[in-house]
Amino acid sequence: xxxxxxxxxxxxxxxxxxMTRLASSAMSxxxxxxxxxxxxxxxxxxxxxKQIDAVxxxxxxxxxxxxxxxxxxxxxxxxxVTSMRMSSDLERMGDLARHVxxxxxxxxxxxxxxxxLRATILQMGQVAELIVSKAGSVIAARxxxxxxxxxxxxxxxxxxxxxxxxxLVDGTWQHGTETAVDITLLxxxxxxxxxxxxxxxxxxxxxxxxxxxxDIDEDTADDLPL
Amino acid sequence: xxxxxxxxxxxxxxxxxxMTRLASSAMSxxxxxxxxxxxxxxxxxxxxxKQIDAVxxxxxxxxxxxxxxxxxxxxxxxxxVTSMRMSSDLERMGDLARHVxxxxxxxxxxxxxxxxLRATILQMGQVAELIVSKAGSVIAARxxxxxxxxxxxxxxxxxxxxxxxxxLVDGTWQHGTETAVDITLLxxxxxxxxxxxxxxxxxxxxxxxxxxxxDIDEDTADDLPL
Numbered sequence: 001x002x003x004x005x006x007x008x009x010x011x012x013x014x015x016x017x018x019m020t021r022l023a024s025s026a027m028s029x030x031x032x033x034x035x036x037x038x039x040x041x042x043x044x045x046x047x048x049x050k051q052i053d054a055v056x057x058x059x060x061x062x063x064x065x066x067x068x069x070x071x072x073x074x075x076x077x078x079x080x081v082t083s084m085r086m087s088s089d090l091e092r093m094g095d096l097a098r099h100v101x102x103x104x105x106x107x108x109x110x111x112x113x114x115x116x117l118r119a120t121i122l123q124m125g126q127v128a129e130l131i132v133s134k135a136g137s138v139i140a141a142r143x144x145x146x147x148x149x150x151x152x153x154x155x156x157x158x159x160x161x162x163x164x165x166x167x168l169v170d171g172t173w174q175h176g177t178e179t180a181v182d183i184t185l186l187x188x189x190x191x192x193x194x195x196x197x198x199x200x201x202x203x204x205x206x207x208x209x210x211x212x213x214x215d216i217d218e219d220t221a222d223d224l225p226l
Numbered sequence: 227x228x229x230x231x232x233x234x235x236x237x238x239x240x241x242x243x244x245m246t247r248l249a250s251s252a253m254s255x256x257x258x259x260x261x262x263x264x265x266x267x268x269x270x271x272x273x274x275x276k277q278i279d280a281v282x283x284x285x286x287x288x289x290x291x292x293x294x295x296x297x298x299x300x301x302x303x304x305x306x307v308t309s310m311r312m313s314s315d316l317e318r319m320g321d322l323a324r325h326v327x328x329x330x331x332x333x334x335x336x337x338x339x340x341x342x343l344r345a346t347i348l349q350m351g352q353v354a355e356l357i358v359s360k361a362g363s364v365i366a367a368r369x370x371x372x373x374x375x376x377x378x379x380x381x382x383x384x385x386x387x388x389x390x391x392x393x394l395v396d397g398t399w400q401h402g403t404e405t406a407v408d409i410t411l412l413x414x415x416x417x418x419x420x421x422x423x424x425x426x427x428x429x430x431x432x433x434x435x436x437x438x439x440x441d442i443d444e445d446t447a448d449d450l451p452l
Binding site for chain 1: 290293294297299300303304307310311314391394395399403404406407410411414
């Protein structure tokens with residue numbers, strides 16, 4: 001019974017790691033689609049989101065099934081419940097990558113990103129990729145060092161987000177309101193993506209140490225960088 | 227045993243209804259704070275978010291405790307798991323109201339909303355209030371008629387959101403980039419707030435009928451109204 005339980009828990013953990021891979025690939029390709037105005041790549045990201053949703057659904061079914069059949073308690077129970085919360089974060093990260101791809105598709109054949117902001121958006125994409133790949137190791141290996149690093153990476157994302165906003169409002173903006181709207185939303189998508197990765201890491205830290213970072217709810221609650 | 231279980235489930239349901247009340251009050255006051263540039267009201271909304279978070283935390287602890295001690299299966303299990311998902315939606319709605327209040331505070335003593343958009347924002351606030359109060363009845367009374375209405379109310383919210391965006395990008399915008407950024411984010415906060423209410427309603431429908439509205443994941447996935 002307990003062996004079956006741990007076998008199932010390993011499957012859930014593998015599915016979570018698979019979700020980090022899919023979410024990473026989605027955001028990486030969405031960023032490229034955005035910067036290169038590549039509508040085919042954007043379409044492929046939009047279509048691929050169904051895959052993340054499917055893994056999430058499978059995982060959640062397995063988790064509920066596990067609760068019903070094995071009736072875990074204590075740490076085992078906490079692990080199953082936490083896994084369902086992580087799957088929700090990771091599914092949302094997939095959605096956010098899809099939103100970035102949709103902006104790319106909407107502005108094709110133009111790029112939604114003005115030349116002077118390309119480097120910032122590129123870096124936001126890179127931090128997003130880094131942060132989700134670390135979230136994968138955190139889940140797979142309970143790597144608490146990587147989990148702590150993710151919080152610092154999120155600070156880097158926040159700084160880039162602030163840079164984006166400052167450029168929007170410093171009085172030099174020459175690209176019209178439509179592009180300002182695009183950049184505002186894109187900034188938010190990347191920032192929220194990182195926030196969900198932070199939340200995944202915090203959940204693993206909590207599982208392993210029993211300590212919940214009380215700052216998480218406040219700090220990653222997608223506040224305006226204004 | 228089963229009686230204790232149902233007693234606890236009633237407590238959880240009451241807590242969810244209480245969360246809808248708090249989230250409704252928060253968004254209603256945040257909208258007033260925004261339109262009246264009332265910084266004290268804005269501050270009170272920001273401070274009150276902790277209350278929603280506290281109810282959510284209590285609810286989630288009770289739910290996990292219930293899983294551990296009573297080990298529900300079938301419908302009972304589904305109800306507990308679904309309650310935890312609803313608490314997550316409602317907690318997020320509180321965050322979004324707080325974000326609206328933060329924009330109000332940031333622009334004080336000005337209002338962040340230009341005169342010609344006041345009516346649209348006011349209506350978004352009204353739809354938000356209506357939708358969350360219906361979510362409360364849906365949870366309290368399993369009111370499937372109200373649950374269906376919420377989907378239509380969300381369409382009204384989407385239409386208002388579209389109106390907001392169209393005004394931003396129709397080439398007549400006179401209020402500068404900073405206000406455009408504010409309006410872009412405000413529109414998104416109201417829209418996401420409604421999306422989470424739709425998700426709450428869909429979960430109740432699923433609990434009662436076993437039918438999941440497959441459009442939910444796509445349609446309420448906060449797509450740009452562009």
